[in-house]
Amino acid sequence: MKIIVLGADGYLGLPTCIDLARDHTVVAVDNLLKRDLLVSNDIHYLHSDVELNELDPVFIDVANWESISHLVKRIQPDVIINYAEIPSAPYSMADRKQGMKTIMNNIKGNLNIIYALKEFSPKTHLIKLGTLGEYGTPNIDIEEGYLDVTHNGRTDRMLYPKSPFSIYHLSKVHDSDALAFASRVWGLRVTDLNQGFVWGHESDDVRPRFTYDDVFGTALNRFIVQAVAGHPLTVYGKGNQTRGILNLRDTLKCIRLAIENPAGEGEFRVFNQFTESWSINQIANLIYEVGNDSGLDVKIDHIQNPRKEKEDHYYNVKNDSLMNMGLEPHYLRREDIKSMLEYVSEFKGEIVNDQIMPRVKW
Amino acid sequence: MKIIVLGADGYLGLPTCIDLARDHTVVAVDNLLKRDLLVSNDIHYLHSDVELNELDPVFIDVANWESISHLVKRIQPDVIINYAEIPSAPYSMADRKQGMKTIMNNIKGNLNIIYALKEFSPKTHLIKLGTLGEYGTPNIDIEEGYLDVTHNGRTDRMLYPKSPFSIYHLSKVHDSDALAFASRVWGLRVTDLNQGFVWGHESDDVRPRFTYDDVFGTALNRFIVQAVAGHPLTVYGKGNQTRGILNLRDTLKCIRLAIENPAGEGEFRVFNQFTESWSINQIANLIYEVGNDSGLDVKIDHIQNPRKEKEDHYYNVKNDSLMNMGLEPHYLRREDIKSMLEYVSEFKGEIVNDQIMPRVKW
Numbered sequence: 001m002k003i004i005v006l007g008a009d010g011y012l013g014l015p016t017c018i019d020l021a022r023d024h025t026v027v028a029v030d031n032l033l034k035r036d037l038l039v040s041n042d043i044h045y046l047h048s049d050v051e052l053n054e055l056d057p058v059f060i061d062v063a064n065w066e067s068i069s070h071l072v073k074r075i076q077p078d079v080i081i082n083y084a085e086i087p088s089a090p091y092s093m094a095d096r097k098q099g100m101k102t103i104m105n106n107i108k109g110n111l112n113i114i115y116a117l118k119e120f121s122p123k124t125h126l127i128k129l130g131t132l133g134e135y136g137t138p139n140i141d142i143e144e145g146y147l148d149v150t151h152n153g154r155t156d157r158m159l160y161p162k163s164p165f166s167i168y169h170l171s172k173v174h175d176s177d178a179l180a181f182a183s184r185v186w187g188l189r190v191t192d193l194n195q196g197f198v199w200g201h202e203s204d205d206v207r208p209r210f211t212y213d214d215v216f217g218t219a220l221n222r223f224i225v226q227a228v229a230g231h232p233l234t235v236y237g238k239g240n241q242t243r244g245i246l247n248l249r250d251t252l253k254c255i256r257l258a259i260e261n262p263a264g265e266g267e268f269r270v271f272n273q274f275t276e277s278w279s280i281n282q283i284a285n286l287i288y289e290v291g292n293d294s295g296l297d298v299k300i301d302h303i304q305n306p307r308k309e310k311e312d313h314y315y316n317v318k319n320d321s322l323m324n325m326g327l328e329p330h331y332l333r334r335e336d337i338k339s340m341l342e343y344v345s346e347f348k349g350e351i352v353n354d355q356i357m358p359r360v361k362w
Numbered sequence: 363m364k365i366i367v368l369g370a371d372g373y374l375g376l377p378t379c380i381d382l383a384r385d386h387t388v389v390a391v392d393n394l395l396k397r398d399l400l401v402s403n404d405i406h407y408l409h410s411d412v413e414l415n416e417l418d419p420v421f422i423d424v425a426n427w428e429s430i431s432h433l434v435k436r437i438q439p440d441v442i443i444n445y446a447e448i449p450s451a452p453y454s455m456a457d458r459k460q461g462m463k464t465i466m467n468n469i470k471g472n473l474n475i476i477y478a479l480k481e482f483s484p485k486t487h488l489i490k491l492g493t494l495g496e497y498g499t500p501n502i503d504i505e506e507g508y509l510d511v512t513h514n515g516r517t518d519r520m521l522y523p524k525s526p527f528s529i530y531h532l533s534k535v536h537d538s539d540a541l542a543f544a545s546r547v548w549g550l551r552v553t554d555l556n557q558g559f560v561w562g563h564e565s566d567d568v569r570p571r572f573t574y575d576d577v578f579g580t581a582l583n584r585f586i587v588q589a590v591a592g593h594p595l596t597v598y599g600k601g602n603q604t605r606g607i608l609n610l611r612d613t614l615k616c617i618r619l620a621i622e623n624p625a626g627e628g629e630f631r632v633f634n635q636f637t638e639s640w641s642i643n644q645i646a647n648l649i650y651e652v653g654n655d656s657g658l659d660v661k662i663d664h665i666q667n668p669r670k671e672k673e674d675h676y677y678n679v680k681n682d683s684l685m686n687m688g689l690e691p692h693y694l695r696r697e698d699i700k701s702m703l704e705y706v707s708e709f710k711g712e713i714v715n716d717q718i719m720p721r722v723k724w
Binding site: 003058065096099100103104108113115117138139140141143147149150151152154155156158159160161163164165166167170172174177178180181184185258308362 | 427443458461462465466469470472479500501502503509511512513514515516520521522523524525526527528529532536539542543546547620663667670676713724
């Protein structure tokens with residue numbers, strides 16, 4: 001198949017391109033905006049062992065209509081995978097400028113893609129990366145994009161109500177609503193992957209960029225780096241915040257499953273893409289145990305939560321769709337933590353301590 | 363109170379400013395974009411008998427951060443009423459450029475306002491005009507912004523799922539989600555008025571701009587003009603499409619009720635602002651009857667529906683909030699139709715026939 005991967009320079013985009021290139025024609029697209037953000041915010045990360053340039057990339061901005069529409073028109077892809085958005089809740093909540101940049105950039109790129117497909121390639125299957133964070137933390141089970149509602153004796157299948165807690169997550173909610181619209185009114189084929197946070201320093205092919213700072217790093221990466229650096233693990237608040245997570249290899253498998261089982265014409269399909277739920281405390285405790293068993297001196301600190309979020313909440317998220325298609329989870333185990341600690345230890349001298357503590361509060 | 367009215371040059375904005383100026387300090391704001399759209403699309407309308415200039419307006423664009431933030435900072439309003447968005451489903455669905463213009467303009471203005479309030483006037487009560495069209499036509503009762511959900515034995519009060527059928531309506535859904543976010547995370551006071559379509563050629567103070575074209579006119583206005591011009595009333599498709607409607611005077615009363623009963627800190631409140639539901643056929647039939655009784659020769663044509671919408675659907679929308687606050691509806695009666703027919707007859711010579719038929723299809 002002909003597959004365009006937008007956001008090919010990312011932690012997920014790069015392994016996805018390399019994986020799919022085994023048996024598909026992949027067009028890798030990026031505008032390198034994330035590199036700009038990392039450099040301009042003086043953020044350090046552990047380097048990737050494969051460079052985007054090896055994939056013969058197309059350097060265009062999805063927010064530029066002329067560029068993306070011409071690419072879609074020329075390639076006529078079977079599939080577009082869209083990772084090309086500004087990530088990070090803290091980045092979007094730091095100030096108005098970053099918030100507006102995040103939301104306007106993400107919305108515009110997403111709208112450009114659906115307009116380009118409508119006009120030039122309406123049969124293309126669009127696979128869009130969203131996040132479980134769109135749902136927030138409701139007091140009921142989180143279903144996959146839809147909720148069967150019975151109300152005053154009548155029933156309907158409705159879009160699952162979403163309740164984001166950052167401008168970044170709000171931008172993803174907007175995207176999802178626009179995608180639902182594009183399938184409802186224009187008949188596009190859309191899969192919206194509401195993904196949990198991804199862990200793991202390597203796929204079968206590549207060790208991609210590994211961020212561990214307060215803005216672009218996940219809590220798990222930050223804890224791994226803190227354990228290696230001899231810094232206490234910084235749990236935000238009570239640490240009972242619970243999130244869906246998955247391994248990097250499982251993300252690649254999910255993308256393959258979505259490609260091999262495409263959405264139908266006019267279908268807006270939502271998969272919750274994660275394999276297991278962990279609280280921040282559980283993650284910290286596992287790293288504490290494995291780290292101390294490995295001879296590191298790991299401590300845990302509960303620091304004031306810089307975020308507006310619920311620290312105690314119900315959390316039961318469904319993920320039947322991808323599991324039923326054959327996803328075989330790589331659950332987070334002691335040996336995975338051990339492997340990540342060893343990997344990061346190789347770079348111990350490069351770790352920048354002053355980007356570990358939260359600098360953005362909201 | 364000090365009240366900023368954004369979109370003061372509109373069909374609703376102008377009467378609102380004049381009405382509120384009786385007993386409040388009103389700052390009327392507009393960038394005259396709507397006039398640009400009307401002129402550049404060669405759209406004719408019946409003229410207002412009051413000009414915006416009489417209100418000593420501030421000519422700024424809400425999408426310009428520097429302008430709107432400085433205004434908010436300087437005025438420190440008790441209330442902001444936001445009508446300042448590009449309206450019209452057909453305008454937004456005509457092509458990509460108009461669609462993008464609508465959605466990016468509306469979202470940006472709305473976000474600028476909530477950022478300006480967060481930074482410079484967090485106690486201000488924001489009253490935002492949304493539309494019943496955000497909900498689409500679900501198969502269950504339409505509640506006021508929230509739905510009490512019981513699911514797998516647990517309960518939560520969630521945002522009511524929305525399902526828009528045009529880019530314009532999608533932009534309003536985005537706005538509502540952003541407003542809910544602003545109250546949830548930043549503690550702003552917000553009232554979102556999900557309004558039906560407004561009929562009536564006059565308030566107590568003013569006969570505002572009366573549009574009747576296929577893009578900016580309502581079906582009711584179009585039918586009135588067609589009856590006067592001797593053109594068959596053009597019902598789109600079956601005509602069983604049902605919508606909530608209200609009189610212009612009731613809109614003004616609703617705004618007053620929202621002002622007098624402000625949202626609390628961190629409250630996102632949604633009122634469904636309409637007084638009765640009518641199908642397009644019912645409206646056409648009433649105008650047919652009254653017109654023919656008045657000596658006009660009125661016919662009804664069912665033409666191919668240019669829109670993507672359900673022509674047969676369930677429609678039961680709640681409006682308890684404003685009714686319980688004391689709204690006394692001006693229901694649509696034969697004498698109202700008679701009065702509108704007489705008013706439009708005064709301008710019979712000005713009617714432009716070739717903007718009555720639908721030119722935008724989707």
